Structures are given as C-alpha cells and as structure tokens.
Amino acid sequence: MSGLLLYGHPDSGHACKVALALRLAGLDHETRRIEIWEPRETRPAAFLAASPAGEVPCLMIDGAPHVQSGAILLEIASRFGVLGGSDPQMMRRAREVLFWEANRIGMCLPQLIEARRPGGDPFPPGALDWLEGRFATDRARFELLLGAGPFFHGETPGIADCAVWGYVQWVEKAGQSPSPAMADWAARMAALPGMAPPAELFPR
Ligand SMILES: N[C@@H](CCC(=O)N[C@@H](CS)C(=O)NCC(=O)O)C(=O)O
The missing domain is CATH 3.40.30.10 (Glutaredoxin)
Structure with a gap:
C-alpha cells in the first residue's frame, strides 16, 4: 500500500x-x-x-x-x-485563493447544487436568491483573482486551481452560468493531463 x-x-x-x-x-x-x-x-x-x-x-x-x-x-x-509548494510567493497566492474559495465560491456553489438535488431538504424562502447573489459577486471576483492567467498560479496550475475547480466544475449543475474567463479557465483545467x-x- x-x-x-x-x-x-x-x-x-x-x-x-x-x-x-x-x-x-x-x-x-x-x-x-x-x-x-x-x-x-x-x-x-x-x-x-x-x-x-x-x-x-x-x-x-x-x-x-x-x-x-x-x-x-x-x-x-x-x-x-x-503545485506551488516550493515557492513562498506561490504559497502566499495559494493561501489567498484558498481562503477566498472556502468563504465564497466553495460555500454558495455546493448549496446551489444541493438545493437542486432531488429528494434534498427544501431551502428556506429567500435562501436561493441570496446564494445566487453571492455567486454573481464571486464570478466577478474570480476574474480579478485569475488575472492574466492562464492559471491561478500563472503558467502552470497549482493547489489554488485545484481548490477553485472543485465546485466550479459544476457551475451549470448549480443553475449558474460561468463568465467567459471562468469558462475558458475551466476548459484549460478539463484539458490537463491527469x-x-x-x-x-x-x-x-
Ligand atoms: N469544509 C470541509 C467540507 C467537507 C464536507 O462538507 N464534506 C461533505 C461532502 S462535500 C461530506 O462529507 N458530507 C457527508 C456527511 O457530512 O455526512 C472541507 O473543505 O473539506
């Protein structure tokens, strides 16, 4: 093993x-x-x-x-x-993106997916609107954080890309649409060997 x-x-x-x-x-x-x-x-x-x-x-x-x-x-x-771990600058970048992801996009997308799961518990009134509003903010922030790209760590992907990809891979399943920059990044992620x-x- x-x-x-x-x-x-x-x-x-x-x-x-x-x-x-x-x-x-x-x-x-x-x-x-x-x-x-x-x-x-x-x-x-x-x-x-x-x-x-x-x-x-x-x-x-x-x-x-x-x-x-x-x-x-x-x-x-x-x-x-x-995946960025050998470079202090990359680790700083990773921490910034990881904390953002956990607080923001990694909070609202899973909930939006859960809200659509057949047999899932119903959400209280207003919760979906609130989550969708948060996602709209997160989608705009995604572009700012990605910058010139092509990945969050620059030319090659790192742990920040893995973190954001976790739920952005299912943005449509969450009933949301990606921005063009998000869609392009997701396509680059999908094409990665591995x-x-x-x-x-x-x-x-
Ligand atoms: N904040 C945790 C979230 C972990 C989490 O919520 N895991 C879910 C799946 S996404 C789970 O195991 N759910 C099963 C359960 O709680 O029984 C992390 O980032 O790892």
Whole structure:
C-alpha cells in the first residue's frame, strides 16, 4: 500500500479538489469511496476513526489523518514541494485563493447544487436568491483573482486551481452560468493531463 490514501466521493467537490491535486502532482496514492448519501454509521470504522465528523475528504499520509480540503491541499503542496509548494510567493497566492474559495465560491456553489438535488431538504424562502447573489459577486471576483492567467498560479496550475475547480466544475449543475474567463479557465483545467471525471476519481 502507498503512503497516501484518500477517502472521498464523486459528488464531493471538496474531495475532488484533493484527488485532482494528487493526480496533477503525480503522487502515487489510493482512493477509497465513502457513501456520503448513506447514514454515517454505515461508513467503515477505519474511516470514522480517521475523520470523526464522518466527512470527506480525508487524506491519510503514512497513517496520519488529514481533514478539511484546503488544509489538505496546503499540506500536499508544502510537504511534497508540488503545485506551488516550493515557492513562498506561490504559497502566499495559494493561501489567498484558498481562503477566498472556502468563504465564497466553495460555500454558495455546493448549496446551489444541493438545493437542486432531488429528494434534498427544501431551502428556506429567500435562501436561493441570496446564494445566487453571492455567486454573481464571486464570478466577478474570480476574474480579478485569475488575472492574466492562464492559471491561478500563472503558467502552470497549482493547489489554488485545484481548490477553485472543485465546485466550479459544476457551475451549470448549480443553475449558474460561468463568465467567459471562468469558462475558458475551466476548459484549460478539463484539458490537463491527469484530469478525470469525478466517477473515475472515486470508483465504486
Ligand atoms: N469544509 C470541509 C467540507 C467537507 C464536507 O462538507 N464534506 C461533505 C461532502 S462535500 C461530506 O462529507 N458530507 C457527508 C456527511 O457530512 O455526512 C472541507 O473543505 O473539506
């Protein structure tokens, strides 16, 4: 067994971010699918011991659990010196984009997707309008942060690109439309060697 084991699910953009980072960095790893739509108590004991909240992603590094997608991305970059991790300027950039993503786009897009899931709990009145308003702001900020691109880390993608891609990959599924800059960036991400559909990232 390799030293890296990632627990995740194809419907989790948070888990997809980490899977993509491992693939782009060429880090040998295993993945294990956790059925996040089934009750928590049905999840494997080894996973629940590693991720006490029962959430994915959880990355085991040499047997030690790491949770929270942004923290995991920072750990991968700094520990292995990949995807911007070998350059302090790139790590500063990564932290800025990761915190923005977690607070903004990585908050409203998952909720907009959840609001459309058949069988999901209904959202309170006004919540969808509020989330859509936030996304409109985030879409404009995306362009500002990306700058001249082509990636958030410049000429080659880094952990910031992985973080933003986690949910921007599903912008249409969230009922939103990308800006031209977002659509172009998403197309560049989709063309990266190592990119794979979510179901392939976490096969059954
Ligand atoms: N802030 C966390 C979010 C983790 C999260 O919400 N995971 C969801 C899937 S996207 C999950 O595991 N849900 C199953 C559950 O809570 O039972 C991160 O960035 O990793």
